[in-house]
Amino acid sequence: MVETLLAGAAFGGALAFLAGVFENEESDAGSASNPNSQVQLAPQIGHIHRYYNKAISGEPPQNALWATVAATTALLLLDFFDATGSGSIVIASAAGAVVAMLLQCAYGSFAHISRTASMKNFKQPLYWDALLVPLPLSMAYLFLSAFTMTLLSFVIHHLMGNPFPVPLIAMFIGFTLGAIGSSTGDVFYGAERLYQQYIFGSGIAISKQGDIDIRGEYGHRNSVDTPYFTLRFGGPITGLTFGMLIFLDALSRTLHFAGSWTFVLIATMMICLLFGITTYIEWYARKRYGPYG
Amino acid sequence: MIPSTTKISSYRLFVISLFLGIGAILLIRFCPAASPLATILIWPAFLSGANSVRELARYGLGTGTSSIGYWGAALGATAVYIMHLVEPGLGSFLGIGVAFLGGAITGLCAQKIIRMRIPVMIRESAMLAASTAVAISFLLELFPSCLLTISPLIYIAVTLAVIHPFNGSMGAGENKRRTIRLAAAEASMTTALLGSLAAMGGAHGVGLSVAAVSCAGFIIFAVLWFNSVKDDIYEIRWTGFPAEE
Amino acid sequence: MMVIYMDPLAASMLVIAGGVLVGICVHFIPTSAVGAMSASTGIATGPSMLSFGAGLTGILSASYAVDEGLSLVMASGAVGSALMVTLTILGSNIVNIFGIGVPPASGQTARGQSVLARGTKDIITGWEQKGFVTPGTDGHGMPVQTHLSGIAGGVMGGAGGGMVFYGIYTLIHPTMIDAISAAGLLAAGVFLINCVLPAYTLVGKTEGLFDQKIRRIHKTFFSCLVVSTFFALVLYTVVVLF
Numbered sequence: 125m126v127e128t129l130l131a132g133a134a135f136g137g138a139l140a141f142l143a144g145v146f147e148n149e150e151s152d153a154g155s156a157s158n159p160n161s162q163v164q165l166a167p168q169i170g171h172i173h174r175y176y177n178k179a180i181s182g183e184p185p186q187n188a189l190w191a192t193v194a195a196t197t198a199l200l201l202l203d204f205f206d207a208t209g210s211g212s213i214v215i216a217s218a219a220g221a222v223v224a225m226l227l228q229c230a231y232g233s234f235a236h237i238s239r240t241a242s243m244k245n246f247k248q249p250l251y252w253d254a255l256l257v258p259l260p261l262s263m264a265y266l267f268l269s270a271f272t273m274t275l276l277s278f279v280i281h282h283l284m285g286n287p288f289p290v291p292l293i294a295m296f297i298g299f300t301l302g303a304i305g306s307s308t309g310d311v312f313y314g315a316e317r318l319y320q321q322y323i324f325g326s327g328i329a330i331s332k333q334g335d336i337d338i339r340g341e342y343g344h345r346n347s348v349d350t351p352y353f354t355l356r357f358g359g360p361i362t363g364l365t366f367g368m369l370i371f372l373d374a375l376s377r378t379l380h381f382a383g384s385w386t387f388v389l390i391a392t393m394m395i396c397l398l399f400g401i402t403t404y405i406e407w408y409a410r411k412r413y414g415p416y417g
Numbered sequence: 418m419i420p421s422t423t424k425i426s427s428y429r430l431f432v433i434s435l436f437l438g439i440g441a442i443l444l445i446r447f448c449p450a451a452s453p454l455a456t457i458l459i460w461p462a463f464l465s466g467a468n469s470v471r472e473l474a475r476y477g478l479g480t481g482t483s484s485i486g487y488w489g490a491a492l493g494a495t496a497v498y499i500m501h502l503v504e505p506g507l508g509s510f511l512g513i514g515v516a517f518l519g520g521a522i523t524g525l526c527a528q529k530i531i532r533m534r535i536p537v538m539i540r541e542s543a544m545l546a547a548s549t550a551v552a553i554s555f556l557l558e559l560f561p562s563c564l565l566t567i568s569p570l571i572y573i574a575v576t577l578a579v580i581h582p583f584n585g586s587m588g589a590g591e592n593k594r595r596t597i598r599l600a601a602a603e604a605s606m607t608t609a610l611l612g613s614l615a616a617m618g619g620a621h622g623v624g625l626s627v628a629a630v631s632c633a634g635f636i637i638f639a640v641l642w643f644n645s646v647k648d649d650i651y652e653i654r655w656t657g658f659p660a661e662e
Numbered sequence: 663m664m665v666i667y668m669d670p671l672a673a674s675m676l677v678i679a680g681g682v683l684v685g686i687c688v689h690f691i692p693t694s695a696v697g698a699m700s701a702s703t704g705i706a707t708g709p710s711m712l713s714f715g716a717g718l719t720g721i722l723s724a725s726y727a728v729d730e731g732l733s734l735v736m737a738s739g740a741v742g743s744a745l746m747v748t749l750t751i752l753g754s755n756i757v758n759i760f761g762i763g764v765p766p767a768s769g770q771t772a773r774g775q776s777v778l779a780r781g782t783k784d785i786i787t788g789w790e791q792k793g794f795v796t797p798g799t800d801g802h803g804m805p806v807q808t809h810l811s812g813i814a815g816g817v818m819g820g821a822g823g824g825m826v827f828y829g830i831y832t833l834i835h836p837t838m839i840d841a842i843s844a845a846g847l848l849a850a851g852v853f854l855i856n857c858v859l860p861a862y863t864l865v866g867k868t869e870g871l872f873d874q875k876i877r878r879i880h881k882t883f884f885s886c887l888v889v890s891t892f893f894a895l896v897l898y899t900v901v902v903l904f
Contacts, residue, residue, distance in 0.1 A: 157698070157707070158695050158696070158697075158698035158699075158706055158707065159698050159699070161695075162699065164587070164588065168589075171659075172659030172660070173659070174658075174659070179584060179585055179587065180577070180581060180584070180585070181482070181483035181486065181577060181580050181581060181584050182483035182484065182707075182708060182711050183707070183711075184483075184707075184711045184714065184715055185483050185486070185487050185573065185576055185577060185580075186577065188573050189573045189574060189576075189577050192569050192570045192573050192574075193570060193574070193610070196566065196567060196569070196570040196614065197614065199566055200563075200566070200614055200617045200618035201617065203563075203618055204617050204618060223610070227606075227610065230606060231577070231581060231585070231603075234581070234585050234599060234602070234603070234642075235581070235584075235585035237643075237646055238585045238586040238595060238599055238642075238646065239585060239586060239587060239588055240650060241586070241588075241590065241595065241646045241649040241650040242586055242587065242588025242589060242590040242591045242649070243588050243589070243590065243651065244589075244590040244649055244650060244651045245589050245590055246589070246651075247651050247652075248651060249650075249651050249652035249653065249654050249657070250650055250651075250652070250653045250654070251654055251655075251656055251657060252653070252654070252655050252656065253655065253656040254656075280722075285726070286722065286725060286726060287725055287726070287728065287842045287843070288722070288725055288842065288843055288846050289565055289566055289843050290566075291566055291567070291569045291570055292565075292569050292843055292846055292847060293722070294569070295569040295570075295572075295573060295850075296718040296719070296721070296722050296850070297722075299714060299715050299718050300715045300716075300718055300719050300746065302711075302715065303707055303711050303712050303714070303715025303716070303750070304715065304746075304749075304750055304753065306698075306706065306707040306711065307693075307697070307698075307705040307706045307707040307712060307750050307753075307754050308706075308750065308753035308754050308756075308757055309757070310698050310706060311697065311698055311699075311700060311706050311754060311757045311758060311761065311762065312757050312761040312762070313698075314698035314699045314700075314706070315698065315699045315700040315701075315758075315761075315762045316761055316762055318699075319699075324762075324763050325762070325763035325764065326700075326762075326763070326764060326796040326799075327699065327700035327701050327762065327764050327795075327796040327799040327801075327802040328699040328700060328701050328799070329701065329796065329797065329798025329799050330696075330701060330798060330799065330800075331798055332798070333696075333699060333701070338659070343658065344658055344659065357757070357760070357761050358757065358761065361753050361756055361757050361761075362753065364753065365749050365750060365752070365753030368749055369719070369745065369746055369749050372745065372749075373719075373723065373742065373745065377726065384727060384730045384734055385734065385737070387723075387726070387727075387738060387741070388734070388737045388738060388741050391741035391742070391744075391745055392741055394745065395741065395744050395745055395748050395813065398745075398748045398749060398752055399748060399809065399810075399813070401752060402748070402751060402752045402755055402804075402806075402809055403787070403806050403809075405752075405755055405756065405759060406755065406759075406765065406766050406789075406803075406805060406806060407789075408759075409759040409765040409766070410765045410789060410794065413763070413764075413765050413794075415790075415792075415793025415794050416793055416794065416795070416796060416797060417793060417797070483708075483711075484708055484710045484711070484858050484861055485858075487854060487858075488710075488854060488855060488858035491850075491851045491854035491855050491858075492851075492855055494851055495848060495851030495852060495854075495855065495893065496896070498844070498847060498848060498851065499848060499893075499896060499897055499900060500900065502834065502838060502844050502848075504900070504904050515896055518892070519855075519889070519892055519893065519896075522888060522889060522892050523855065523859070523885075523889050525888075526859065526884075526885035526888050526889060527859065527862050527885065530881050530884050530885040530888070531859070531862050531863050531881045531882075531885055532881075533862055565840055565843045565844060565847070568847055569847060572847075572851075
């Protein structure tokens with residue numbers, strides 16, 4: 125029993141880490157979620173850009189859709205072929221992720237084209253290559269993130285013994301990962317990558333908003349370069365956060381020294397520890413950076 | 418049918434979609450052979466939901482468009498699922514009524530207690546909840562056996578189909594015609610997805626016919642939508658660099 | 663497996679109380695949409711989005727304990743949500759400090775508008791906030807006082823989600839075979855409905871307990887009470903009648 129739970133924690137943590145990285149890159153490749161408002165604002169202040177403007181919805185619901193589509197398709201496929209065993213689960217999850225990928229392709233292209241059409245007053249043209257070049261990249265990241273999230277749902281259901289059915293777990297972790305991805309990794313994209321022309325070490329003042337960097341390493345910036353940049357820092361931190369959540373949650377269920385309340389005790393201790401770490405980091409930053417002005 | 422819907426008011430669109438949607442649910446339940454017709458009849462429900470999201474979100478609510486959508490769909494889905502899980506026969510229709518009431522009560526709270534200055538809040542939130550309830554009830558009929566497996570997907574897919582038309586076309590030049598055409602394309606995409614899943618895990622024949630009709634509809638609506646994009650857009654180019662400022 | 667017995671009326675009350683708690687929790691979790699540009703204190707996402715993400719983690723945690731009684735369900739949900747909020751704040755602060763290069767600072771406190779403190783200092787640590795805010799922004803990251811408020815919000819949201827989940831489960835499990843999954847789905851629905859209403863009150867941004875917007879909490883309380891009562895009533899009627 126403990127071995128199964130430990131295996132679940134190990135597998136789950138690793139898969140969650142990967143899912144977090146891929147999810148963040150997928151959203152950065154399409155400038156989704158909150159930084160999207162800056163890409164949306166840019167033409168209004170005269171910056172005609174070549175970003176892929178994939179505004180599907182807030183990150184949590186869209187991510188929940190990809191995870192749920194992939195997991196439901198995988199489950200129905202397994203039922204249809206009467207397949208059991210881990211090999212078939214992996215193949216079915218890949219098939220489910222393909223369906224999610226096609227859906228994202230449709231939603232993403234619709235959003236980009238339709239939003240560009242709404243920018244008529246600001247003279248933003250639709251460049252086909254600015255859509256068609258990043259599209260396969262974001263689809264590929266989506267495939268990987270949907271695939272890992274589906275496998276993670278199966279791990280949570282089968283190895284960790286959660287009583288919910290797999291699609292419901294997929295929806296829950298999809299929402300959670302979307303919330304985490306939009307609040308950790310996207311800050312790096314929104315405050316650093318989009319505003320690289322401004323000096324490092326300051327937040328983006330309200331008056332500067334919309335003044336995004338439209339110049340890239342070669343010519344104008346496109347959405348293929350963006351994941352290349354954010355993969356260095358934003359992606360791993362998102363993965364770390366989500367991976368730690370799944371791993372710590374699973375790990376605290378492996379021990380049973382205080383009966384059913386063990387999980388609550390261990391998790392409370394972990395929360396205190398994490399609070400301490402966060403406070404230490406804040407203290408360190410204040411000491412190193414000092415006040416402005 | 419689609420060009421004319423751009424001129425009618427959201428109230429009339431809702432009443433039409435409610436009757437057509439209930440007809441679609443009855444058709445697919447009692448006469449599976451007519452499922453292609455039922456598929457066409459359910460699309461107005463999605464359009465009505467998308468239109469309600471548009472009417473609400475146009476005011477700038479202080480919360481995202483997506484929050485409005487998933488909240489409205491949650492009202493519809495929760496009402497339908499409560500009713501459906503306990504009483505499958507009549508449940509769908511009672512669920513639509515409960516969703517309408519729930520939407521109205523929530524809108525009333527937002528209007529009277531939170532004091533939002535949106536004149537259409539009560540009406541549109543009730544209509545949003547009821548439209549999503551109609552769409553969800555229809556999609557549930559495609560899966561008679563594996564209800565709990567499929568219900569999360571139905572909930573979230575309807576949510577996206579309802580919010581995305583407005584959210585995806587947002588901007589200064591957004592107009593109702595393009596948004597509604599995009600809503601039609603995405604409604605048919607959603608029914609195509611769930612139809613093909615139903616062909617695999619639920620009602621096989623019905624699922625296939627729903628998916629086939631939806632694919633045809635998707636192509637028609639996508640072309641219609643792209644025509645209105647060509648009318649609205651500043652310029653379409655294969656490639657190029659923005660002019661120097 | 664423990665036999666659960668709870669009066670349907672009491673279970674409906676549990677759903678109402680849980681729904682209200684869910685609504686209130688949104689006021690405590692610091693969130694701000696422009697946080698994604700490090701332009702405002704708070705986790706960089708919509709208030710309802712983050713609360714919903716945290717609440718679902720709570721319900722997922724609570725589901726393991728559904729046979730162990732109400733108190734453990736609530737406690738599991740609470741720590742599950744609080745863990746999610748804490749980790750998100752840690753991750754977000756790491757990005758802010760090492761990716762953007764800004765120290766966490768509370769904009770409202772720096773302007774001297776904190777609800778509980780008089781000056782411009784963090785009420786827990788006593789650290790000065792004023793000079794640490796980038797000029798032109800409303801703070802960035804999550805300083806200690808906001809972090810604590812977020813944990814409190816997570817605890818409330820998770821406990822509330824657990825209460826809704828457990829209430830619905832005890833209501834429907836005599837009539838259904840697979841009641842846990844149905845209860846999970848419906849609890850997520852009730853959670854969603856209740857956590858968007860406060861977002862109307864907060865208008866996209868809050869710093870948690872120390873924000874002036876905490877004074878509008880009564881609006882959230884009453885509207886969530888009305889809406890949760892409606893849904894609890896529907897559930898109760900359906901379960902008793904059919």
